[in-house]
Amino acid sequence: xxxxxxxxxxxxxxxxxxxxxxxxxxxxxxxxxxxxxxxxxxxxxxxxxxxxxxxxxxxxxxxxxxxxxxxxxxxxxxxxxxxxxxxxxxxxxxxxxxxxxxxxxxxxxxxxxxxxxxxxxxxxxxxxxxxxxxxxxxxxxxxxxxxxxxxxxxxxxxxxxxxxxxxxxxxxxxxxxxxxxxxxxxxxxxxxxxxxxxxxxxxxxxxxxxxxxxxxxxxxxxxxxxxxxxxxxxxxxxxxxxxxxxxxxxxxxxxxxxxxxxxxxxxxxxxxxxxxxxxxxxxxxxxxxxxxxxxxxxxxxxxxxxxxxxxxxxxxxxxxxxxxxxxxxxxxxxxxxxxxxxxxxxxxxxxxxxxxxxxxxxxxxxxxxxxxxxxxxxxxxxxxxxxxxxxxxxxxxxxxxxxxxxxxxxxxxxxxxxxxxxxxxxxxxxxxxxxxxxxxxxxxxxxxxxxxxxxxxxxxxxxxxxxxxxxxxxxxxxxxxxxxxxxxxxxxxxxxx
Amino acid sequence: xxxxxxxxxxxxxxxxxxxxxxxxxxxxxxxxxxxxxxxxxxxxxxxxxxxxxxxxxxxxxxxxxxxxxxxxxxxxxxxxxxxxxxxxxxxxxxxxxxxxxxxxxxxxxxxxxxxxxxxxxxxxxxxxxxxxxxxxxxxxxxxxxxxxxxxxxxxxxxxxxxxxxxxxxxxxxxxxxxxxxxxxxxxxxxxxxxxxxxxxxxxxxxxxxxxxxxxx
Numbered sequence: 225x226x227x228x229x230x231x232x233x234x235x236x237x238x239x240x241x242x243x244x245x246x247x248x249x250x251x252x253x254x255x256x257x258x259x260x261x262x263x264x265x266x267x268x269x270x271x272x273x274x275x276x277x278x279x280x281x282x283x284x285x286x287x288x289x290x291x292x293x294x295x296x297x298x299x300x301x302x303x304x305x306x307x308x309x310x311x312x313x314x315x316x317x318x319x320x321x322x323x324x325x326x327x328x329x330x331x332x333x334x335x336x337x338x339x340x341x342x343x344x345x346x347x348x349x350x351x352x353x354x355x356x357x358x359x360x361x362x363x364x365x366x367x368x369x370x371x372x373x374x375x376x377x378x379x380x381x382x383x384x385x386x387x388x389x390x391x392x393x394x395x396x397x398x399x400x401x402x403x404x405x406x407x408x409x410x411x412x413x414x415x416x417x418x419x420x421x422x423x424x425x426x427x428x429x430x431x432x433x434x435x436x437x438x439x440x441x442x443x444x445x446x447x448x449x450x451x452x453x454x455x456x457x458x459x460x461x462x463x464x465x466x467x468x469x470x471x472x473x474x475x476x477x478x479x480x481x482x483x484x485x486x487x488x489x490x491x492x493x494x495x496x497x498x499x500x501x502x503x504x505x506x507x508x509x510x511x512x513x514x515x516x517x518x519x520x521x522x523x524x525x526x527x528x529x530x531x532x533x534x535x536x537x538x539x540x541x542x543x544x545x546x547x548x549x550x551x552x553x554x555x556x557x558x559x560x561x562x563x564x565x566x567x568x569x570x571x572x573x574x575x576x577x578x579x580x581x582x583x584x585x586x587x588x589x590x591x592x593x594x595x596x597x598x599x600x601x602x603x604x605x606x607x608x609x610x611x612x613x614x615x616x617x618x619x620x621x622x623x624x625x626x627x628x629x630x631x632x633x634x635x636x637x638x639x640x641x642x643x644x645x646x647x648x649x650x651x652x653x654x655x656x657x658x659x660x661x662x663x664x665x666x667x668x669x670x671x672x673x674x675x676x677x678x679x680x681x682x683x684x685x686x687x688x689x690x691x692x693x694x695x696x697x698x699x700x701x702x703x704x705x706x707x708x709x710x711x712x713x714x715x716x717x718x719x720x721x
Numbered sequence: 722x723x724x725x726x727x728x729x730x731x732x733x734x735x736x737x738x739x740x741x742x743x744x745x746x747x748x749x750x751x752x753x754x755x756x757x758x759x760x761x762x763x764x765x766x767x768x769x770x771x772x773x774x775x776x777x778x779x780x781x782x783x784x785x786x787x788x789x790x791x792x793x794x795x796x797x798x799x800x801x802x803x804x805x806x807x808x809x810x811x812x813x814x815x816x817x818x819x820x821x822x823x824x825x826x827x828x829x830x831x832x833x834x835x836x837x838x839x840x841x842x843x844x845x846x847x848x849x850x851x852x853x854x855x856x857x858x859x860x861x862x863x864x865x866x867x868x869x870x871x872x873x874x875x876x877x878x879x880x881x882x883x884x885x886x887x888x889x890x891x892x893x894x895x896x897x898x899x900x901x902x903x904x905x906x907x908x909x910x911x912x913x914x915x916x917x918x919x920x921x922x923x924x925x926x927x928x929x930x931x932x933x934x935x936x937x
Contacts, residue, residue, distance in 0.1 A: 236738060237731035273917040280917075293752040300749045307741035309732050323900065329724040381923060382914035398914055405915055427915040431923045438924065443834050443873075461899045469872065469910040469925025476868045477834065487728065492746060494899040498891040499753070505854075509913050512771065513854035516925060517905035518868070524902045526826035527867040542731035548739035 238332075239595035240540035245333040245364040246392075247540075247594050249578015253601040256576040257568075269404045270573050274564045280510025281561060281615070287512070288502070297499045299619040302555035305490050306545060312457035312490045313536060319460025323522025325532040332539045333363035336484055339535055340365060340449065341372055343482055349374070349446045355464060355474045356380035357451025358396060358558055359484045359537055361580040362593075365449070376449070377441055379470035381434050388415035394574030394582065396560040397508050402573050405430065431468075438470065448474035448529070452485040453557070454500060455534075458493040461521045462534070465504060465514050475518045481529035486537050488554040500557060503617035507559035540593035549628040553588045555618045560585075562612035562622060568605055577602060584612035588625040596633050597640070603629035668708040675704055757888030764852040764886045765933060771855025775908030776921050778930040790932055791844065791878065792816035798876055798928070800841035804832060806870055808863020809844065813880065824870055834873060842876035843926075849896050850881045853889040856907045857881065857931070860897060868902055877926040879906075881933050 240247055249256065260266060285291050305312060317327045330336035344352055352369070354360065354376050366376040366387075378387045385400035386393050389411045393399030400408070409425040416437050423433055450471070454463040462483060464471045475481060491497060505514045523532050545551050563569045563583030574582030579590035579599065587606055591599035603626045612622040637645055644652070657663045677684045684701035687693055695701075707715075722730065759767070769779050782790040791813055795803065801819035807830060814821055822840060824832045848860040857879050859865040871877050887893050897903060910925030921927065 235734050237735055269916070276917045277913075290753040293750070293754075296750050297753055300744060303742060304744045304746060304749055307736075307744060310729050313729070313732075329728050331724050331727055335724060379924075380914070381912045385914070398917060400914060401917065408915060427912075427918055427920040428922060430915055431912050431920050435923055442924070443838065456899065459899045467910070468912045468914075468923035470923070472868065472872050472904065473924055476872060487732075495891075495894060498755070498894045501890050501894075502753075509919075511775075511907070511919070513851070513856045513905065513907040515775075515907050515909070515911045517903075519899065519903040519905075521900040521902075524861070526828070526831065527861060527902050528869075536728070538728045538731065542728065542735050545732065546735035546738040551735075551739065 236546050237538075237542035238540075239543045239598070240362075240593050241332050241334060242594075242598070244337070244368075245362055245539070246580045247362060247590050248598050251578070253576055253578070253605045256578065257572040257605070260572045260576045265404075266402055266573055267571060269402055270570055272404075273398070273401050274570045277510055277564045281507060281564070282510075284506045284510055284512055288506070294499055294502055295617055295619050298503050298557075298617055299555065301491065301496050301499060302618050303552075305492060306488070306551065306554060308492075309487065309490070309545070312492060313487060315457040316455050316460055316490060316534075317536075319458070320522055320532075320534050321460075323460055325460070325522040325534055328533060328535045330484075330535050330537045330539070336363050336535055336537050336539070337365055337368035339533075340482055340484070341368060341374070343480070343533055344369065344374055344447055345372070347447050347480055351375045351377060351441075351445070352447045352449055353377050353379050353441060353445040353474050353478065354383075355448065355450035355466070355471045356383045356399070357449070357484065358580060359451045359486050360449060361393060363484070363537070363539060365484070377438075379438055379442070379474060380466070381431060381468055381470075384434055384438070385411060388412065392575060393580060395563060396558050396581065396583070396585075397563075398560075402575070438473075442470075442473040442477055445474070445478045447480045447482065448478040449482045449484070450474055452483050452489055453504070454491050454497060455485050455489050456491050456494055456497065459521055461494065461519050463497070463517060463519045465501075465517050467509065467515045469516055472516055472518055475520065476528045478529055480531040480533075482533045482535065484535045484537055486539070486541055488541055504557055504559055507561040507615065507617040540595075543595070544589070544592040547592065547632075550588065550592050550625050550632075552620050553585070553592055553625060555620055556585050556589065557618060559617055561615040561617065565611040565615050567607060567609060567611070572605075577605065584622045584626075585620070588620075588622055588629060591629055591633075596629060596636055600633045600637075603627075603633060665708075665710055668710060671704045671708065672706065674701075675706070677703070679703075753891075754889065755891040757892070759852075759888055761883055761886070764888055765883060765935065768850055768852040768855060768881075768886055769933065771852065772908070772931055775855050775911075776929075777855070777908050778928065780930070780932045781935050782932060784934050787880070787932070787934055788813055788816035791880070792818070794878055794930055794932065795819065795842065798842065798930070800876055802840045803842045803844055803878075804837060804840045804870060804874060805844050806864055806866025808866075809846065810864065814844065824866055826867065831867070832870075834869070837869065837873035840874050842878060843870050843874040844878045844880070845871055846880050846882075847885060849893045850886045851888075851890060851893045852886055854907060856893070856905050858893060858897065859904045859906070860901045861903075862901070868904055871904065871906070872925055875926055876928045876930070877906075878930045878932065881931060883933075883935060
């Protein structure tokens with residue numbers, strides 16, 4: 225990139241690079257979803273977990289008479305922050321530095337991983353402890369560390385289940401939501417050398433096994449890596465919201481702490497946390513407050529890590545910011561309420577989305593971070609029912625952005641291919657028919673031919689024809705009536721309009 | 722161009738391509754509640770309700786009975802060796818019979834991790850308590866100690882005074898200095914990672930006991 229300001233031509237920032245990280249799946253959503261739907265155990269696990277959390281969330285949200293006012297404040301705070309991002313980034317940078325921290329900037333996943341690797345190598349360790357973090361999942365940090373011989377130990381219970389099960393996370397908050405207690409017990413017995421063979425599948429016993437397994441690691445760890453839920457520009461304060469205490473262990477015990485934070489996680493001032501600390505716990509775990517929240521500013525002599533590094537990560541976020549109809553996806557505070565209410569997520573689970581960001585928010589965030597064509601099927605992974613918008617604590621209009629991204633995909637596809645897509649051709653033909661009353665009346669009458677198809681059940685199921693097959697694969701179609709509305713109107717009203 | 726310059730240039734380019742709405746900080750809507758007209762008694766009652774709901778143990782006592790109440794709590798727990806942060810009012814522990822380790826910020830006062838792992842519990846005060854959420858906030862001041870102190874021992878006994886109890890999150894944050902290391906604690910360590918059911922007891926203290934000092 226040369227001369228970014230001089231020409232005045234708004235060049236569009238690049239998406240996250242290919243070949244690194246976990247934003248792109250190996251297959252399209254429909255085929256991945258079909259496989260997930262066939263897994264009855266998975267569907268039972270997901271159905272149970274999402275039902276539990278939906279009820280809990282609804283109860284604690286109902287306790288607050290000013291929930292809607294908090295949502296609106298949260299939304300406006302985010303909109304304001306995104307509009308003043310350079311100022312706030314420079315503010316947090318100098319505030320952290322003033323308190324003894326070191327700030328690094330990373331254009332993308334490769335650069336962020338390289339910075340972490342260099343820092344870890346300089347400490348001469350071959351093992352680091354990690355606090356659950358979406359940003360480090362997104363950039364594939366564990367894989368990058370492994371490639372240079374450093375073991376990254378996940379310490380969040382669900383992340384540990386995923387890591388020990390050689391599995392992938394399927395939920396933002398509870399990455400092992402697709403596993404039930406019996407499966408978790410089996411993984412622990414198989415993978416934890418120190419697990420008691422008599423371990424029961426009671427959640428309390430499983431949590432106890434994780435405590436025992438990680439305790440020695442925590443007490444001897446030299447380097448920890450975390451993400452951040454919030455970074456306060458005014459003070460340089462970072463916050464991590466958690467439940468188990470593994471976060472506190474990582475943020476307090478090691479000598480060195482490295483925090484990777486997306487540039488969109490900024491909050492202007494300390495006071496603003498009063499909004500997000502009410503919105504986030506109630507939306508995510510359905511608790512009035514999560515058990516532990518840690519906040520630290522740079523280095524505190526005698527208390528906690530004496531060396532602190534903050535890595536500010538772009539990795540496609542500025543590309544999202546450049547789309548006025550899609551940029552609100554950056555306002556997400558990663559609560560995962562939209563996953564838990566989504567009828568599509570509830571049935572397919574998170575793996576079908578291919579990205580570390582699944583569910584409705586993933587369907588609008590992942591394609592924007594990677595460029596739409598690398599995740600083109602995700603904006604269609606929705607029935608547009610709007611439940612996600614209703615629960616979003618910062619009021620991201622997810623259905624609207626989904627529709628916008630569908631249009632963007634259609635346009636990008638058309639621009640890149642000389643032959644239009646089947647859908648685009650059908651739409652063009654429909655436009656030709658519908659723009660003329662005579663053609664339209666004839667077309668409607670021809671619909672009666674469809675009656676031949678649905679004689680048995682009075683609905684039309686699979687139609688084994690190109691295009692029609694794609695539609696009817698997943699949907700029944702109403703059998704057309706004997707008479708069109710227009711013909712009925714003409715008969716009843718004698719041609720009067 | 723280095724990474725810093727490039728990220729800032731990309732943001733500038735994004736803002737040129739899609740000019741953001743003009744919403745000054747002062748105009749951000751803040752219609753939510755930031756005050757409460759609940760009485761001190763009502764707030765104490767709410768705090769107790771919320772603490773108990775998240776499986777913390779709660780005792781109430783008068784200021785005169787504090788030492789005795791702490792001794793009772795430790796005896797019931799079977800805690801013989803406890804660690805306390807420097808600056809903790811020594812009268813609080815005057816009734817207990819076991820041994821007390823004191824931990825301070827200065828290097829030669831700091832207890833090692835294995836020492837902390839060997840004690841039966843920790844006693845601290847707090848900076849603020851939030852009634853609506855059942856949250857205790859420690860800010861590292863004298864009597865609250867380093868963060869590690871309330872993390873390694875399996876039992877945390879925290880003393881709360883009535884003037885430390887506020888209604889909700891906004892009132893609590895207004896009382897805190899953000900650059901101090903802060904820990905917000907709402908119940909004992911827990912997880913919702915197995916089938917999204919809350920289970921107490923993972924890496925932090927598995928038992929949290931709160932003594933609320935009242936006027937009675």
